[in-house]
Amino acid sequence: MTTDQATLTGFSAWLDSLWAMSRKELTIMARYPVEFVASFAQVFIITLALTLAGLMFARGGVQQAGNAGSSTAGLVVYGFILFMFLSDTLWTIGYNVRREQKQGTLEQLYLSPASKFASLLSRVTVTLTWTSLMSVGAAAMMSAMIGRLPFENLPLGIFILIMALSGTFGVGFAFAAITLRIKEAGQTLANVIQFAFMVVCAPFFPFSALPGWMQNISRAVPLAYGVDAFRSTLMGYPRGFPELAPIGVEVVVVTIFGLAMPLLGYWLYRREEDVARRKGSLSEY
Amino acid sequence: MNTTLVGRPTFAQNLSAALAEVRLRILNISRYPGQLMMDILIPIIFAAMPMLMGRASGGADAAANFQANTGTANYAAYLLIGASAFSIVLTSLGITANWLRFEQETGTLEAIYLTPTSSATLAAGGALYSFIRGLTSAIPAYLLGCLVFGVNPLEGNILLALAFVLAGLIPLFGVSLLFGAVVLRVKESNSLVNLMQWVVGFLMGLFFPVAALPPFVKAVALLFPPTWMTNGVRSALLGVGFFFGEWYLDMAVLWAFTFFAPLAGYRLFHRVEQGLQRNEGLGQF
Numbered sequence: 001m002t003t004d005q006a007t008l009t010g011f012s013a014w015l016d017s018l019w020a021m022s023r024k025e026l027t028i029m030a031r032y033p034v035e036f037v038a039s040f041a042q043v044f045i046i047t048l049a050l051t052l053a054g055l056m057f058a059r060g061g062v063q064q065a066g067n068a069g070s071s072t073a074g075l076v077v078y079g080f081i082l083f084m085f086l087s088d089t090l091w092t093i094g095y096n097v098r099r100e101q102k103q104g105t106l107e108q109l110y111l112s113p114a115s116k117f118a119s120l121l122s123r124v125t126v127t128l129t130w131t132s133l134m135s136v137g138a139a140a141m142m143s144a145m146i147g148r149l150p151f152e153n154l155p156l157g158i159f160i161l162i163m164a165l166s167g168t169f170g171v172g173f174a175f176a177a178i179t180l181r182i183k184e185a186g187q188t189l190a191n192v193i194q195f196a197f198m199v200v201c202a203p204f205f206p207f208s209a210l211p212g213w214m215q216n217i218s219r220a221v222p223l224a225y226g227v228d229a230f231r232s233t234l235m236g237y238p239r240g241f242p243e244l245a246p247i248g249v250e251v252v253v254v255t256i257f258g259l260a261m262p263l264l265g266y267w268l269y270r271r272e273e274d275v276a277r278r279k280g281s282l283s284e285y
Numbered sequence: 286m287n288t289t290l291v292g293r294p295t296f297a298q299n300l301s302a303a304l305a306e307v308r309l310r311i312l313n314i315s316r317y318p319g320q321l322m323m324d325i326l327i328p329i330i331f332a333a334m335p336m337l338m339g340r341a342s343g344g345a346d347a348a349a350n351f352q353a354n355t356g357t358a359n360y361a362a363y364l365l366i367g368a369s370a371f372s373i374v375l376t377s378l379g380i381t382a383n384w385l386r387f388e389q390e391t392g393t394l395e396a397i398y399l400t401p402t403s404s405a406t407l408a409a410g411g412a413l414y415s416f417i418r419g420l421t422s423a424i425p426a427y428l429l430g431c432l433v434f435g436v437n438p439l440e441g442n443i444l445l446a447l448a449f450v451l452a453g454l455i456p457l458f459g460v461s462l463l464f465g466a467v468v469l470r471v472k473e474s475n476s477l478v479n480l481m482q483w484v485v486g487f488l489m490g491l492f493f494p495v496a497a498l499p500p501f502v503k504a505v506a507l508l509f510p511p512t513w514m515t516n517g518v519r520s521a522l523l524g525v526g527f528f529f530g531e532w533y534l535d536m537a538v539l540w541a542f543t544f545f546a547p548l549a550g551y552r553l554f555h556r557v558e559q560g561l562q563r564n565e566g567l568g569q570f
Contacts (some may be wrong), residue, residue, distance in 0.1 A: 007430050009355075034471060034476070034477055035475065035476040035477070036476075038476035038477045038480040039476045039479075039480075041480050042476065042479055042480040042483055045480065045483040045484055045487050046483055048487065048491075049483070049486065049491055050334065050338070050492070051337060051498060052492065052493045053334075053335030053339065053364075053491075053492030053493055054335060054338050054339055055354075055497075056335075056339065056350070056351055056354045056355055056360075056492070056493050056497070057335075057338075057339030057340070057342055057343035057347045057350050057351050057354075058342065058343060058361070059346065059349055059350050059353070065287070072481070075342075076338060112446060134410075174318055188317065188319040188320050188352070189319070191323050191327075192319070192323065192326075195323075195326065195327065195330045198330060198334065199330060199333065202337075203339045204334050204335075205334070205337035205338040205339070205340075205341045208337075208340045208341065209337040209340050209341040210337070243296060254515075
């Protein structure tokens with residue numbers, strides 16, 4: 001029996017392999033229903049804890065639940081949604097590469113003719129679908145507890161979200177490249193970057209809450225423009241928003257980030273992968 | 286020829302084994318200084334999130350609103366205490382759960398149960414290590430956080446606060462054994478353990494007083510020793526008010542937990558352990 005060369009190359013082959021790999025990830029996920037439900041419940045508990053914490057600063061405390069201004073609700077809820085998506089795209093690829101290393105299957109994967117890009121992308125496809133569902137649920141709960149959610153300029157909001165996610169895919173590839181090099185220390189680095197993101201990109205509070213010098217650092221991070229533009233757009237640009245730059249500038253920054261970063265990240269990953277193959281360190285961990 | 290008699294280990298031998306376990310873990314973590322640094326930074330970032338969010342939403346009235354809802358206007362110290370206490374709890378629960386899971390995954394759990402050293406001795410060593418690690422990260426985190434947010438860390442009755450922390454550590458060992466029992470039973474438990482850690486954080490009043498919770502949830506929260514520890518420290522340092530009005534009454538409750546929680550935890554852990562030993566469950570993961 002022979003295999004037609006055309007079935008192994010080209011765009012349809014790439015899509016087929018992406019679909020097959022994503023199905024594999026989904027199958028693994030579905031086999032651990034406890035993990036599945038627990039991760040969902042965890043998001044709600046964190047959301048609830050943060051919301052209650054925010055209410056402690058409101059006049060009337062928890063009695064005021066559901067009555068906060070729509071700007072406050074939009075600021076926190078949209079920031080939280082973006083944070084959930086970005087966390088997935090940023091870390092999942094690197095973690096999965098690490099998992100294959102630990103299980104000893106990374107070397108074998110690189111001996112197969114399947115697309116490496118599809119292999120990396122499939123790691124986040126299922127997670128992103130799952131995160132979308134969680135985001136809707138978490139947003140509904142937070143909105144009920146904090147206040148009515150503003151919902152303006154939806155097409156532009158979705159465009160900014162897609163560009164921000166695309167950019168973080170690129171950062172995810174770059175992080176996977178670093179993981180190949182620094183191995184176990186990658187997890188600590190991931191924590192550092194994630195917490196730095198929580199402060200510098202201000203997903204849970206306005207940038208004006210940061211000291212001036214830290215706002216300058218935020219202005220040097222493209223992702224911060226993504227957070228600012230996304231929530232400001234969906235909130236309908238209330239007074240003082242966007243905070244980092246005029247919306248036109250922010251959209252340009254986010255678009256460049258979304259288009260250039262995946263190319264740069266993937267280039268870095270392939271470079272590190274070549275180094276690892278030449279050194280024979282792909283399966284070392 | 287000398288012969289060695291194998292029998293039940295003496296107290297001195299058990300103590301030696303537990304201390305060896307502590308030494309092993311300290312040696313291991315000392316190889317990851319980045320992780321140790323993160324242990325100190327994470328509580329500060331945890332506390333910063335609601336602080337920045339609350340400052341932005343509460344505006345000029347943030348401190349006054351916070352005082353009306355929690356009993357103190359010093360929200361920075363309040364949140365830092367919650368986050369530091371949470372890090373002690375996370376360390377304690379995580380170390381026991383991760384230890385058992387690691388042994389399961391690497392296939393050494395069965396072998397451990399065949400040595401004369403009991404699992405209780407090893408768990409006690411792990412608990413002692415978690416107390417050391419929890420305290421050596423939580424106290425610097427609180428002090429550094431106070432420095433960052435411009436708060437006086439030496440305000441209030443420091444000795445009483447330390448007494449509450451120390452009294453809270455032993456019942457925490459009991460809770461961590463309950464976690465261990467869950468890990469042994471459920472096996473694929475990473476998300477479940479993460480969820481339970483957040484549930485405990487939520488119930489202990491990480492960012493808010495438990496009085497803000499609905500009556501049933503509040504009653505459940507009061508069954509958790511960390512709730513009493515956190516409130517005791519906050520009351521000693523910030524004067525937010527002890528649950529029973531006087532410090533010695535709250536301390537008495539914590540002491541009651543000190544006697545009952547480890548016994549209850551160990552009993553359940555032992556039961557699960559025996560069940561698994563009888564039903565070929567130890568070597569499976």
